[in-house]
Amino acid sequence: MQLGKNATQPGLLTLTFAASLIALSGCESMPTMGGASGMVATGGAGGSTAEGANTQLERCSASLGTLAVQEDQAAPWWSVYAAHYPNLGSTTPVLRMLIQQSNCFVVVERGRTMENMKVERDLEKSGEMRAGSKFGRGQIVAADFTMSPSIQFAQKGTGGAGAAIGGLLGPVFGSISGGVRQNEAATTLLLIDNRSGVQISAAVGNAKNFDFNLFGGMFGGGGFGGAGGFTNTPEGKVLTAAFMDSYNQMVRAVRNYKTQTVKGGLGKGGQLRVGD
Numbered sequence: 199m200q201l202g203k204n205a206t207q208p209g210l211l212t213l214t215f216a217a218s219l220i221a222l223s224g225c226e227s228m229p230t231m232g233g234a235s236g237m238v239a240t241g242g243a244g245g246s247t248a249e250g251a252n253t254q255l256e257r258c259s260a261s262l263g264t265l266a267v268q269e270d271q272a273a274p275w276w277s278v279y280a281a282h283y284p285n286l287g288s289t290t291p292v293l294r295m296l297i298q299q300s301n302c303f304v305v306v307e308r309g310r311t312m313e314n315m316k317v318e319r320d321l322e323k324s325g326e327m328r329a330g331s332k333f334g335r336g337q338i339v340a341a342d343f344t345m346s347p348s349i350q351f352a353q354k355g356t357g358g359a360g361a362a363i364g365g366l367l368g369p370v371f372g373s374i375s376g377g378v379r380q381n382e383a384a385t386t387l388l389l390i391d392n393r394s395g396v397q398i399s400a401a402v403g404n405a406k407n408f409d410f411n412l413f414g415g416m417f418g419g420g421g422f423g424g425a426g427g428f429t430n431t432p433e434g435k436v437l438t439a440a441f442m443d444s445y446n447q448m449v450r451a452v453r454n455y456k457t458q459t460v461k462g463g464l465g466k467g468g469q470l471r472v473g474d
Contacts, residue, residue, distance in 0.1 A: 238438040243298035251299040255442060256449040258302035263342035265303035266392075267293050275348045286434050289347050293441060297345070302449050306341045343389055343398065347441065350384040350402070381433065382406045383440040387448055396464070399452050403443025407436045 241250025246261070269290050270276065279286075294305050307315070315338075322333035382404065389399040460468060 238435055238442060239292050239296055241299065243295060246301045248299040248301070252442065254446070255296060255300055256302070256446045257300050258449065258453070260301075261304050262302055262452060263304070264306050264339055265297060265343045265345055266306050266308035266341035267297070267345045267347070268308065269347055273348060275350070279349050283433050283437075286437070289349075289437070289441065292438055293345070293347055293445070296442060296445055300445070300449060302452075303343065303345075304339075306339050308341060308344075341392055344392055346388040346390065347444075348386045348388075349437065349440075350386055351382070380406055381436045383436045385437070385440040385444045387441070387444045389448060389452070394464070396458075398455070399448050401444045401448035401451065403440050403445070403447055405436050405439030405443055407439070 238252060240252065241248065243249070243251075248257070251257075267290050269288055271280075271288075290309065297303050298305050318327075319333050321327045322331060327333065383406070384402060384404040387399075387401050387403075388397060390396070391398050460466070462469075
């Protein structure tokens with residue numbers, strides 16, 4: 199029996215699409231430098247120059263001071279973050295790059311690399327270092343401010359976007375729509391003045407993205423041939439986007455910064471008096 203043209207097209211299209219995915223799953227292409235798509239934080243920074251920065255990142259024409267980023271790994275949020283996203287690691291490197299790309303602050307080292315700085319100074323003191331190496335006293339730049347990041351929540355698989363996307367794309371893609379999940383994250387940044395201990399600024403940002411569990415939706419499994427790259431959008435993208443949102447909110451606020459004042463002076467008792 200010969201089927202009509204209209205009856206065969208949807209089935210052939212579905213089979214062709216599936217066959218193409220299976221064929222591609224066994225292929226490996228040469229890496230392309232700078233060819234990754236959907237990256238929130240990318241490029242580089244050198245001094246006040248930024249290269250390839252996200253166009254949504256706020257920038258400053260002049261820096262507002264020196265800044266150290268301090269991630270409190272003893273805080274409750276860190277243990278939850280480390281347990282759920284063990285492969286992502288510290289939030290500090292990407293934050294430091296975003297900050298330098300923005301030119302709003304000059305980043306100074308206050309992390310583990312301080313140990314390497316100490317090693318160089320110890321070598322100089324021992325006399326083993328060449329003359330003129332300029333590792334004398336008084337070289338380290340003070341940090342005017344400290345930025346403290348934290349993650350308020352990072353939830354995987356929220357929402358039910360799969361059915362909606364399947365309905366929009368039609369029957370061919372409907373079979374994979376069940377593998378689409380929404381991820382959400384919210385982050386906080388605190389900015390502290392190191393000389394006074396006063397909080398200069400606080401900002402909360404958020405972001406969301408979607409995981410496309412492609413092969414799991416089509417073939418009813420938790421992935422296809424171990425092709426993990428197709429089953430999840432990297433969690434780091436949504437967290438980085440949330441931190442960029444937090445940072446942008448903070449930059450907008452400090453651009454219009456006005457000092458908080460208390461009658462009589464800060465730390466002099468305040469205006470909320472306690473009775474006898």
